[in-house]
Amino acid sequence: MRYAQGGGLTAGRRQSRERIRLQAAERFARGEKTSVIAADLRVSERSVERWRRTWREDGPQGLASKGSAGRPRLTDAQFAVLEEELAKGPAAHGRPDQRWTLERIKTVIGRRFHLTCSVTGVWRLLHRHGWSWQAPARHALERNQAAVELWKKDVWPHAEAPRRHSGPGWSSRTRPGSR
Structure with missing residues (x-):
C-alpha cells in the first residue's frame, strides 16, 4: 500500500502485516481453506492465494517482510561521503x-558508489537529507554589502507600495478614496 504523499507503511505497520502473513502460513500447514483464512484474518482471498503460492515456493520465510519499499539507496555513511564529493x-x-x-549528482x-538511480530518486535522497533546490545568489565583485x-533599511520601506488595510470599516469592495 502506498500513500499519495509518497510514503509507505511504517515499520510497525509492516510488522503487523508480516504477523498476519505468518498466521496464514500456520493455517496453510493445517490445510485450511483460503476463504476461511481470509475471513478470519480480514484480508482478501486474492491476498491469501498469493501468500499460499509464496508459501508453497519459499516456505514461511518467503512471507517475511522485505523491508521498506522506499528505503534509501545510500546509507548515512555513504551520504556523508557524497556530501564531501x-x-x-x-x-x-x-x-x-x-x-x-540532479543529473550531475x-x-x-x-561513479562513486556503483549505484544507478533516477533523477527523481536523487531529488528525494537530497530532500530527505535537508538539501534544497535553491542556488546561492550571485553577487558582483564590486558589491558593497554595507x-x-x-538601502534595505532606509529606502526600501518607503518605496514599497502600501498594503491593503483590514479591520473595521474596510472591506474588499470599498476603496480607500471612495469613503
Missing part, C-alpha cells in the same frame, strides 16, 4: 561550471 564542487568532477544538477553517485543593507 559535492563540497569539492562540479569542477573537481570534470564539469565546466559551478552548478550541481546522479552521475557522481553512479550600502545594500543601509
